[in-house]
Amino acid sequence: MMELVCPAGTPAALRTAVDAGAHAVYCGFADATNARNFPGLNFNRDEMAAGIRYAHARGAKVLVAINTFPQAGNQGLWHAALADAEAAGADAVILADLGLLARAAECHPGLRRHLSVQAAAANADAINFYAETFGVKRVVLPRVLTVAEITAINRAIEVETEAFVFGGLCVMAEGRCSLSSYATGRSPNMNGVCSPASHVVYAQERGETVARLGGFTIHRTPAGGPAPYPTLCKGCFTSGAQTGHIFEDPVSLDATQLIPQLARAGVTALKIEGRQRSRAYVAEVVRSFRAAVEAQAAGRPMPESALRRLTEGQAATTGAYAKTWR
Amino acid sequence: MDLTVGPNPFFWSVEAVRDFYACLARAPVARVVLGELVCSKRLPFWQDEIPGAIETLRAAGKEVALSTLALITLPRERRLTRDLIEMGLPVEVNDLTALRFIPDGMPFWVGPLVNVYNEGTLDWLADRGARRICLPPELPMGAVEILAEAGRQRGVAVEVWGHGRVPLAISGRCYHARLHDRAKDNCQFVCGEDPDGRPVETLDGQAFLTVNGVQTLSQSVASAARQLGLLRAAGVASLRLSPQSAYFSDICEAYAGALGGGAAGLESRLAATTGGAALSDGFLAGEAGVDWSGG
Numbered sequence: 001m002m003e004l005v006c007p008a009g010t011p012a013a014l015r016t017a018v019d020a021g022a023h024a025v026y027c028g029f030a031d032a033t034n035a036r037n038f039p040g041l042n043f044n045r046d047e048m049a050a051g052i053r054y055a056h057a058r059g060a061k062v063l064v065a066i067n068t069f070p071q072a073g074n075q076g077l078w079h080a081a082l083a084d085a086e087a088a089g090a091d092a093v094i095l096a097d098l099g100l101l102a103r104a105a106e107c108h109p110g111l112r113r114h115l116s117v118q119a120a121a122a123n124a125d126a127i128n129f130y131a132e133t134f135g136v137k138r139v140v141l142p143r144v145l146t147v148a149e150i151t152a153i154n155r156a157i158e159v160e161t162e163a164f165v166f167g168g169l170c171v172m173a174e175g176r177c178s179l180s181s182y183a184t185g186r187s188p189n190m191n192g193v194c195s196p197a198s199h200v201v202y203a204q205e206r207g208e209t210v211a212r213l214g215g216f217t218i219h220r221t222p223a224g225g226p227a228p229y230p231t232l233c234k235g236c237f238t239s240g241a242q243t244g245h246i247f248e249d250p251v252s253l254d255a256t257q258l259i260p261q262l263a264r265a266g267v268t269a270l271k272i273e274g275r276q277r278s279r280a281y282v283a284e285v286v287r288s289f290r291a292a293v294e295a296q297a298a299g300r301p302m303p304e305s306a307l308r309r310l311t312e313g314q315a316a317t318t319g320a321y322a323k324t325w326r
Numbered sequence: 327m328d329l330t331v332g333p334n335p336f337f338w339s340v341e342a343v344r345d346f347y348a349c350l351a352r353a354p355v356a357r358v359v360l361g362e363l364v365c366s367k368r369l370p371f372w373q374d375e376i377p378g379a380i381e382t383l384r385a386a387g388k389e390v391a392l393s394t395l396a397l398i399t400l401p402r403e404r405r406l407t408r409d410l411i412e413m414g415l416p417v418e419v420n421d422l423t424a425l426r427f428i429p430d431g432m433p434f435w436v437g438p439l440v441n442v443y444n445e446g447t448l449d450w451l452a453d454r455g456a457r458r459i460c461l462p463p464e465l466p467m468g469a470v471e472i473l474a475e476a477g478r479q480r481g482v483a484v485e486v487w488g489h490g491r492v493p494l495a496i497s498g499r500c501y502h503a504r505l506h507d508r509a510k511d512n513c514q515f516v517c518g519e520d521p522d523g524r525p526v527e528t529l530d531g532q533a534f535l536t537v538n539g540v541q542t543l544s545q546s547v548a549s550a551a552r553q554l555g556l557l558r559a560a561g562v563a564s565l566r567l568s569p570q571s572a573y574f575s576d577i578c579e580a581y582a583g584a585l586g587g588g589a590a591g592l593e594s595r596l597a598a599t600t601g602g603a604a605l606s607d608g609f610l611a612g613e614a615g616v617d618w619s620g621g
Binding site for chain 2: 018024054060063069071072073075077096097098100102117120121123124125127128129133142143145149152171172173175176177178179181183184185187190191210214215216217219220227233235236237238239240242246247248308320323324325326
């Protein structure tokens with residue numbers, strides 16, 4: 001069966017995901033070492049150890065994301081996260097930074113290393129480079145690849161691949177985007193946040209709800225209607241005579257129907273985005289995808305996605321997996 | 327501190343490319359990185375200009391390196407990268423894929439699109455053969471100071487984004503094609519219509535971003551003009567100037583003059599070269615990247 005890798009933003013969400021059928025959960029420490037460094041999220045050291053015990057007792061794995069880029073002069077925080085993840089019994093760490101990968105390979109050789117999507121290894125040569133150089137065992141694939149490209153990659157590499165199937169969708173190559181810090185000073189690479197809520201302001205103007213990020217208008221929607229969160233790359237902008245969602249519509253990824261194709265493409269694990277999501281959301285998504293991977297393993301058709309209403313802005317896309325997306 | 331000209335991120339006509347590098351041969355810059363950075367589909371249109379440009383620049387005493395693509399995905403892009411490394415010139419790595427092809431012991435340069443955020447990564451790259459590293463434009467001055475010192479200890483020349491629209495993101499999707507309701511495979515090279523990229527404003531008319539094919543740049547022109555003293559004191563080896571279609575010689579001369587001691591009037595000279603765009607230095611010196619310390 002394909003491995004289902006599920007988000008755990010909190011200890012409660014970890015237990016929920018495991019109980020709902022996750023084969024593995026991923027989570028991070030409550031600091032700048034992980035790419036979902038949001039207030040109220042993530043794990044302290046004791047919670048991490050307890051979460052790992054809970055998961056292991058139920059046959060599930062815990063992958064610890066240490067996937068931001070260590071700050072110059074403050075690498076100790078990231079090095080401690082590696083050591084503490086190993087001490088807590090993590091099944092793997094998810095890393096993006098070259099220096100941190102080198103550190104993990106040298107100082108924690110027994111700790112399994114996965115390459116984060118933040119490293120944006122988008123072809124077989126890059127993946128083989130990370131595998132040969134740092135002993136990486138699994139690569140989370142960037143969301144810029146088609147299914148055909150993933151198939152070709154898996155033929156040319158030895159390590160496992162993990163592909164996103166549901167949730168928020170970065171339209172830019174991950175780990176290589178400074179849009180958020182350009183507008184707000186806070187970025188995924190340096191702070192583990194994108195389009196942070198601390199820099200969001202909603203205002204009512206001329207019968208519209210205006211959502212601004214760092215002072216830049218990202219959306220204007222009719223007052224009273226739903227106002228999407230102002231994620232920078234999903235905003236509505238103007239260029240010349242055109243106005244619209246120049247980068248991406250406010251959609252989220254749902255690749256349920258592509259699971260059989262991803263299995264044929266040689267993908268080992270399927271990843272669900274959403275460590276910032278509620279327990280109810282996690283439970284529903286994990287149950288639904290567990291049913292889907294069981295159906296795939298049994299050769300049954302994929303269930304109709306029951307998840308439409310959970311996707312951002314009520315619209316879903318298969319993203320870069322279909323070549324026409326580009 | 328000297329000046330390095332980065333690869334041209336935009337898609338220009340053959341004539342424009344030829345004129346640009348002919349002019350650059352006379353400009354007061356120490357080195358030039360060239361090659362197609364953003365989109366491999368553009369390369370066949372102008373690659374025949376590259377050998378001549380290299381020859382002209384080297385004859386003028388410039389150090390020359392070739393840039394890899396910023397995002398390598400297709401098999402032909404992988405082959406292109408391999409071929410680049412065999413050309414016998416220094417290679418500037420802008421996608422780590424290239425490290426698979428660079429033999430151990432062969433020196434290379436690292437461009438601003440590789441994530442070098444800390445000493446650990448700089449050390450690893452230095453061990454692997456990096457001799458020059460242009461830091462990511464996102465880094466604040468405090469990190470630049472630490473990394474410049476780490477570079478000095480390791481014999482790596484550290485370069486900082488000195489001037490030009492900042493590269494903020496790269497994608498599998500072509501936004502230029504999308505703006506013309508086309509897919510990337512049928513783009514008809516519409517990015518060539520905008521020699522400095524296509525401006526993007528907010529719904530409230532705020533100048534914001536610039537679309538350049540699969541790349542997104544700032545609309546403001548980042549400038550280290552107000553930070554030259556600090557960068558020099560930090561031991562930064564070079565300032566990177568990023569090509570634009572007009573006034574580029576003026577920009578090179580303005581910075582060269584400032585580095586030679588004539589910093590007076592630098593900001594106003596630069597302001598005249600942006601085509602109306604604002605200057606920014608927020609990544610180095612402010613809160614958000616778009617900020618400008620000059621008020």
